[in-house]
Amino acid sequence: xxxxxxxxxxxxxxxxxxxxxxxxxxxxxxxxxxxxxxxxxxxxxxxxxxxxxxxxxxxxxxxxxxxxxxxxxxxxxxxxxxxxxxxxxxxxxxxxxxxxxxxxxxxxxxxxxxxxxxxxxxxxxxxxxxxxxxxxxxxxxxxxxxxxxxxxxxxxxxxxxxxxxxxxxxxxx
Amino acid sequence: xxxxxxxxxxxxxxxxxxxxxxxxxxxxxxxxxxxxxxxxxxxxxxxxxxxxxxxxxxxxxxxxxxxxxxxxxxxxxxxxxxxxxxxxxxxxxxxxxxxxxxxxxxxxxxxxxxxxxxxxxxxxxxxxxxxxxxxxxxxxxxxxxxxxxxxxxxxxxxxxxxxxxxxxxxxxxxxxxxxxxxxxxxxxxxxxxxxxxxxxxxxxxxxxxxxxxxxxxxxxxxxxxxxxxxxxxxxxxxxxxxxxxxxxxxxxxxxxxxxxxxxxxxxxxxxxxxxxxxxxxxxxxxxxxxxxxxxxxxxxxxxxxxxxxxxxxxxxxxxxxxxxxxxxxxxxxxxxxxxxxxxxxxxxxxxxxxxxxxxxxxxxxxxxxxxxxxxxxxxxxxxxxxxxxxxxxxxxxxxxxxxxxxxxxxxxxxxxxxxxxxxxxxxx
Numbered sequence: 283x284x285x286x287x288x289x290x291x292x293x294x295x296x297x298x299x300x301x302x303x304x305x306x307x308x309x310x311x312x313x314x315x316x317x318x319x320x321x322x323x324x325x326x327x328x329x330x331x332x333x334x335x336x337x338x339x340x341x342x343x344x345x346x347x348x349x350x351x352x353x354x355x356x357x358x359x360x361x362x363x364x365x366x367x368x369x370x371x372x373x374x375x376x377x378x379x380x381x382x383x384x385x386x387x388x389x390x391x392x393x394x395x396x397x398x399x400x401x402x403x404x405x406x407x408x409x410x411x412x413x414x415x416x417x418x419x420x421x422x423x424x425x426x427x428x429x430x431x432x433x434x435x436x437x438x439x440x441x442x443x444x445x446x447x448x449x450x451x452x453x454x455x
Numbered sequence: 456x457x458x459x460x461x462x463x464x465x466x467x468x469x470x471x472x473x474x475x476x477x478x479x480x481x482x483x484x485x486x487x488x489x490x491x492x493x494x495x496x497x498x499x500x501x502x503x504x505x506x507x508x509x510x511x512x513x514x515x516x517x518x519x520x521x522x523x524x525x526x527x528x529x530x531x532x533x534x535x536x537x538x539x540x541x542x543x544x545x546x547x548x549x550x551x552x553x554x555x556x557x558x559x560x561x562x563x564x565x566x567x568x569x570x571x572x573x574x575x576x577x578x579x580x581x582x583x584x585x586x587x588x589x590x591x592x593x594x595x596x597x598x599x600x601x602x603x604x605x606x607x608x609x610x611x612x613x614x615x616x617x618x619x620x621x622x623x624x625x626x627x628x629x630x631x632x633x634x635x636x637x638x639x640x641x642x643x644x645x646x647x648x649x650x651x652x653x654x655x656x657x658x659x660x661x662x663x664x665x666x667x668x669x670x671x672x673x674x675x676x677x678x679x680x681x682x683x684x685x686x687x688x689x690x691x692x693x694x695x696x697x698x699x700x701x702x703x704x705x706x707x708x709x710x711x712x713x714x715x716x717x718x719x720x721x722x723x724x725x726x727x728x729x730x731x732x733x734x735x736x737x738x739x740x741x742x743x744x745x746x747x748x749x750x751x752x753x754x755x756x757x758x759x760x761x762x763x764x765x766x767x768x769x770x771x772x773x774x775x776x777x778x779x780x781x782x783x784x785x786x787x788x789x790x791x792x793x794x795x796x797x798x799x800x801x802x803x804x805x806x807x808x809x810x811x812x813x814x815x816x817x818x819x820x821x822x823x824x825x826x827x828x829x830x831x832x833x834x835x836x837x838x839x840x841x842x843x844x845x846x847x848x849x850x851x852x853x854x855x856x857x858x859x860x861x862x863x864x865x866x867x868x869x870x871x872x873x874x875x876x877x878x879x880x881x882x883x
Binding site: 312 | 456457621622665667668669670671672724768769771772797800801802803804805807810812813814815816817818821822824825829860861863865866
């Protein structure tokens with residue numbers, strides 16, 4: 283049977299006009315993304331501290347402190363202890379990942395590959411998207427890039443500190 | 456997601472807009488050289504950056520791009536006669552040279568100097584490669600001519616086409632930066648297209664549908680690397696350079712010619728897509744050239760006698776649901792170029808970026824928007840020369856390589872990502 287040809291403007295590709303744009307359903311504002319932003323070194327923690335004043339919708343800013351051991355948690359999933367920025371108090375990665383749908387790892391210097399790998403695997407096995415942002419000159423951050431590359435589905439290497447808030451805003455964090 | 460005012464800022468390119476001023480700091484493609492094929496040929500009407508213009512080639516072979524409308528009564532000079540060193544208005548015979556300077560007002564007395572006081576806005580138009588380039592900004596800021604490799608290789612090694620796209624320039628450009636759609640929308644082309652098929656890299660593409668991405672700053676824009684699994688301990692990298700404001704190159708495949716695009720705003724709801732293929736070290740074969748002219752690769756077929764794609768919104772892009780069902784095309788639209796254009800046009804003339812839901816694989820797009828916004832603001836507020844103006848920033852190449860897992864593409868491919876005349880491009 284021959285398919286029917288469209289007879290109305292809104293039933294064919296010509297409906298991509300400015301006029302027809304008025305009829306797009308004006309749905310509610312998309313929900314915020316449950317983002318966890320994790321500093322992997324002291325320099326990265328400073329970067330995140332600078333972002334805390336922004337009106338984030340649901341982002342949690344956390345720090346991994348070198349020396350915190352990687353352990354095997356429930357279900358054989360790797361787990362690490364995280365800490366709030368500017369403070370002490372243990373937070374478990376596994377608890378922070380409950381309900382999260384995006385994790386951004388941030389580094390400025392050499393970082394523990396074990397921690398990055400643990401966070402990366404914990405996210406992968408839970409189906410959580412991962413991103414990495416490494417600040418600094420290529421020459422100085424090679425190890426951080428190397429450690430994060432296998433763990434971050436997207437890795438941004440940059441010297442522009444505006445990139446992180448821009449990404450988090452664009453992702454509705 | 457962008458705030459409405461930022462979406463406005465980075466999409467609007469008319470006169471006196473921030474992004475319009477940014478574009479007016481670069482040489483941009485205006486026409487194909489074939490559009491003005493000989494001295495005293497018919498003038499060509501065109502609109503660029505929201506300005507109505509006429510392109511002419513005079514009796515001496517000089518090119519010019521001037522205001523479309525006669526200073527006398529506002530008549531379109533497209534009706535004019537191109538003869539004896541200028542374009543004469545068909546209404547009362549006023550005549551203009553390639554700079555827009557009026558050189559004759561027939562109604563004035565013989566010795567009148569009146570015409571010397573009449574000048575239309577005019578922009579330089581120069582032929583480099585198969586393209587006529589213009590610079591529409593302040594003459595005192597005019598940069599050196601463009602140095603993109605595709606217009607500097609010998610003429611038998613390069614081919615350029617152009618097509619009209621019915622959307623804002625930015626959503627078209629973003630398609631060139633967004634490598635993550637390739638595994639889906641263009642998956643059919645890797646097997647059959649004569650300008651892609653046969654490359655070893657295609658198998659890496661088809662075997663790994665979830666690439667990881669790495670975005671690295673460059674002096675003139677960005678490099679976006681997409682990596683897929685290759686042999687044990689190795690990754691297959693496809694690296695796309697973006698040079699500001701709107702030049703992108705597609706990573707090559709095997710010994711096929713390498714291709715790319717320059718996205719040029721016509722106005723805020725339309726753009727020209729200049730599409731090129733070239734090979735750095737050899738002439739294009741007859742078969743390759745014919746394939747390009749037939750719309751394969753990243754080129755397209757045309758409505759005869761125009762630069763409008765044959766597949767367009769008025770015929771639903773010749774959607775073929777059977778081909779879609781058979782898996783020959785993912786979207787049912789034939790050809791890489793129109794697969795992209797059909798979807799980008801469907802977004803609407805200027806997509807509302809306040810509604811979008813980006814994901815982390817869109818980081819390249821997010822970063823590019825930020826760079827554009829910053830460059831426009833820096834130019835507006837501090838008169839800062841934007842990235843990409845320096846010809847050195849334009850001497851870039853795309854690359855497709857297999858690297859050990861522990862190597863960063865930006866380090867390992869330093870030499871591959873810049874032009875070395877006479878050397879082959881890095882391609883798998």
